[in-house]
Amino acid sequence: MISKDFKFGEVLGLMSRTAPFLVFRFLIYFGITLGFILITGTGAGIGYGIGRIGGSEGAGGMWGGMIGFGIASSIMYFIREYLLYVVKAGHIAVLVELMDGRPIPGGKGQIEYAKDKVKDRFAVSSLLFGLDQLIKGILRAFNRTFLTVGSLIPIPGARNLIKFLNTIVNLSLTYLDEVILAYLMRTRAENPWESSRTALVLYAQNYMSFLKNAVWLAAFIWVMTFLVFLLVLGPAALLVGLFPGTAGPLTLIIALVLAWGIKQAVIEPIGMTALMQVFFKVTEGQTANPEWEGKLDGVSRKFGQLKAKAAEWRPQPTPDAPA
Numbered sequence: 001m002i003s004k005d006f007k008f009g010e011v012l013g014l015m016s017r018t019a020p021f022l023v024f025r026f027l028i029y030f031g032i033t034l035g036f037i038l039i040t041g042t043g044a045g046i047g048y049g050i051g052r053i054g055g056s057e058g059a060g061g062m063w064g065g066m067i068g069f070g071i072a073s074s075i076m077y078f079i080r081e082y083l084l085y086v087v088k089a090g091h092i093a094v095l096v097e098l099m100d101g102r103p104i105p106g107g108k109g110q111i112e113y114a115k116d117k118v119k120d121r122f123a124v125s126s127l128l129f130g131l132d133q134l135i136k137g138i139l140r141a142f143n144r145t146f147l148t149v150g151s152l153i154p155i156p157g158a159r160n161l162i163k164f165l166n167t168i169v170n171l172s173l174t175y176l177d178e179v180i181l182a183y184l185m186r187t188r189a190e191n192p193w194e195s196s197r198t199a200l201v202l203y204a205q206n207y208m209s210f211l212k213n214a215v216w217l218a219a220f221i222w223v224m225t226f227l228v229f230l231l232v233l234g235p236a237a238l239l240v241g242l243f244p245g246t247a248g249p250l251t252l253i254i255a256l257v258l259a260w261g262i263k264q265a266v267i268e269p270i271g272m273t274a275l276m277q278v279f280f281k282v283t284e285g286q287t288a289n290p291e292w293e294g295k296l297d298g299v300s301r302k303f304g305q306l307k308a309k310a311a312e313w314r315p316q317p318t319p320d321a322p323a
Contacts, residue, residue: 004216005209006277014273017098020110021091026265028087032079033261036072037254043068069253084132085125088178090114095273096185099280121185121192128181131192134302134309135177138200141300146207175272176203176210179279186280193310200303201288202279204296209282213275221271225263232258 015022044065051060093114097104105113122128180199189195203210236255296303 004213004278005281006213006216006274008274011270011273011277014095014098015269017104018091018094018110018269020107021094021114022266022269024111025087025091025269028083029261029265032076033257035075036069036257039072039075040065040068040253040257043071065253081125081129085118085122085128086115089118089122089128089181091269092178092182092272092276093117093185095276096182099276100186117185121189127192131196132177132181134306135180135196135200137302138296138300138306139176139203141302142200142204142207142296145299146204175268175275178272179203179275182276183279191310191313193306193313197293197303197306197310198288199279200296200306201293202283202286205286205289205292206282210275210278213278217271217274221263221267224267225259228262228267229255229259232262 044061047064047067048061050064090111091114094104094110094117097117104110118128122131180196180203183199183202184192184195187195233251233255236258237251
């Protein structure tokens with residue numbers, strides 16, 4: 001049986017202690033989900049009206065909904081930097097404090113406390129966002145090269161099954177960039193680029209441990225997400241039913257958006273926190289291995305960019321200090 005390096009009981013305990021932040025996440029993602037539904041529904045209504053003129057209400061409603069969904073997705077693209085800086089990084093900040101045994105405030109004060117912690121490490125959101133995008137690119141390149149379920153569970157003659165399992169497991173590792181940010185906050189990194197380089201090497205030299213834990217997380221995250229999708233499918237169908245003739249693809253889109261919102265607000269923090277536990281446990285006391293640094297250099301040019309930025313980094317002046 002494949003062992004795991006995280007404890008669900010402790011993860012759920014951390015979720016309970018950061019309940020104000022979970023509520024904050026839920027409100028943010030509920031607002032985004034509501035925005036998706038309203039913009040998509042408005043598009044469907046306009047399309048339905050236009051289609052009615054030409055005698056094809058169903059097609060008009062469907063295409064209007066698709067266009068509305070595209071507009072909502074564009075808005076989401078432009079606010080992704082805010083979500084990372086305020087929502088994700090903020091939650092990581094309070095989780096790290098709790099894992100290290102430090103007290104954190106409750107209620108709304110927890111959110112303000114988290115914002116201050118993020119600002120201590122990243123004065124501007126663009127720095128955090130640029131670093132996060134670089135880390136994601138490096139992780140994608142490394143995982144494509146080294147991570148495969150076939151190396152963990154050999155299944156002769158089951159190429160398609162292994163490919164499908166690899167996709168599921170890799171999706172459960174999408175929180176790794178946030179785990180790297182947790183390492184930066186825990187080590188109080190002065191040079192975020194250099195600390196990220198170290199964290200990536202530590203991850204690479206322990207990648208088999210992460211792969212094993214990803215199997216557990218994949219099972220939990222995607223089973224829970226699928227159950228949520230089934231639960232919201234009925235309400236989504238009722239909502240789409242307000243525009244006769246637009247059922248089918250639009251129902252699925254609305255249900256997926258609802259499931260995505262709940263996943264981001266509630267399920268994702270559980271997976272992220274579990275991977276944080278894994279990282280801190282398996283890398284404790286380790287130093288970056290130059291051999292694995294060379295392997296990262298070989299699979300990702302972006303790792304070279306990260307090292308260059310680390311070498312160019314200069315301490316940022318405080319607001320009261322001369323530039």
